[in-house]
Amino acid sequence: MPELPEVETVRRDLARHLVGARITGAEVWRERSIRQQPGGRAEFLAEVSGQTIAAVSRRGKFLWLDFGNGTALQAHLGMSGQLLVRAAPVEHPHLRVRLWVTGAPDDTTALDFVDQRTFGHLLAVELVETETGMVPASLSHIAPDALDLLLAAGTPARQAAVAAIGRRGTAIKALLLQQGLVSGIGNIYADEALWRARINPQAPASTLTEAQIEEALTAAATVMGESLAAGGTSFDELYVDALGRSGAFQHHLSVYGRAGEPCPRCGTPIAKVTLQGRGTHFCPACQVLPAAAAPTV
DNA sequence: ACTGCGTCCTGGGGGC
DNA sequence: TGCCCCCAGGACGCAG
Numbered sequence: 001m002p003e004l005p006e007v008e009t010v011r012r013d014l015a016r017h018l019v020g021a022r023i024t025g026a027e028v029w030r031e032r033s034i035r036q037q038p039g040g041r042a043e044f045l046a047e048v049s050g051q052t053i054a055a056v057s058r059r060g061k062f063l064w065l066d067f068g069n070g071t072a073l074q075a076h077l078g079m080s081g082q083l084l085v086r087a088a089p090v091e092h093p094h095l096r097v098r099l100w101v102t103g104a105p106d107d108t109t110a111l112d113f114v115d116q117r118t119f120g121h122l123l124a125v126e127l128v129e130t131e132t133g134m135v136p137a138s139l140s141h142i143a144p145d146a147l148d149l150l151l152a153a154g155t156p157a158r159q160a161a162v163a164a165i166g167r168r169g170t171a172i173k174a175l176l177l178q179q180g181l182v183s184g185i186g187n188i189y190a191d192e193a194l195w196r197a198r199i200n201p202q203a204p205a206s207t208l209t210e211a212q213i214e215e216a217l218t219a220a221a222t223v224m225g226e227s228l229a230a231g232g233t234s235f236d237e238l239y240v241d242a243l244g245r246s247g248a249f250q251h252h253l254s255v256y257g258r259a260g261e262p263c264p265r266c267g268t269p270i271a272k273v274t275l276q277g278r279g280t281h282f283c284p285a286c287q288v289l290p291a292a293a294a295p296t297v
Numbered sequence: 298a299c300t301g302c303g304t305c306c307t308g309g310g311g312g313c
Numbered sequence: 314t315g316c317c318c319c320c321a322g323g324a325c326g327c328a329g
Contacts, residue, residue, distance in 0.1 A: 076323080078322085078323060079321075079322055080306090080307080080322095094307090116306085116307060117308085118305085118306055119305075119307095119324080170301085179323085187322065235321095238321095276302075277302070
């Protein structure tokens with residue numbers, strides 16, 4: 001499942017293979033993959049055709065091909081989306097959209113959007129100016145991402161994120177997943193970050209200290225940084241980079257997908273519960289609920 | 298305003 | 314062997 005490290009890996013690949021290229025045309029096989037385009041297929045084709053890719057940018061799990069003229073092609077990979085650069089057309093059962101390009105830095109002639117579960121999407125958008133640069137207008141509600149917040153430790157943006165989280169009575173894990181508070185964290189890295197910070201995922205954020213919330217954010221940024229260095233996490237074929245290569249960080253996960261296995265820190269079997277509809281992994285011994293949040297029986 | 302659940306979608310895997 | 318049901322989850326919509 002692509003989260004920040006996986007999306008950033010893809011972004012870097014796309015920047016290397018596509019900056020300077022011009023989109024000559026597009027084919028849409030699955031209308032659902034461009035479902036957010038108000039004018040549908042015709043508008044999508046008109047907006048991307050003829051555009052030159054000036055840069056590839058990212059915020060959280062969203063990335064966009066910046067056309068350098070105030071417009072862009074936004075992409076979200078959802079659960080199973082892949083953006084694959086091709087030297088020649090490749091058949092794929094889950095190919096949803098193909099962009100044809102010319103003038104790439106190498107032999108790339110196509111960018112394929114492959115998406116088995118179709119939770120991802122492409123959307124031609126306009127960019128708006130923000131304090132962090134030009135971003136798609138459709139993403140103005142998406143917060144700065146976790147890696148930005150790490151770099152900005154101690155700054156007002158980070159303090160604001162910590163305060164906004166600490167005000168809420170919701171389980172800390174659910175808040176880490178809310179892209180409007182801090183972006184880029186998904187189910188895997190939320191579990192990993194909270195294990196590293198020794199915080200119970202079900203703990204209401206308002207029962208945590210400011211230092212604990214800081215630690216959760218720092219842990220999220222740290223684990224995602226490590227994953228980025230390993231090319232991301234690939235559980236199956238659903239995540240690969242833009243050249244189709246798998247990542248390696250799945251071998252370094254401490255709790256996610258390891259229910260019943262010993263906690264790497266204390267040996268206690270890792271527990272798995274459902275929290276707001278999401279599989280949640282934690283060590284019941286290392287990650288105890290704060291007394292203030294303990295259930296009153 | 299905040300909270301939490303349902304919905305979308307597909308293929309793989311478990312169970313019978 | 315075959316079939317059916319459940320499961321995975323990011324973002325958003327909606328009800329309470």
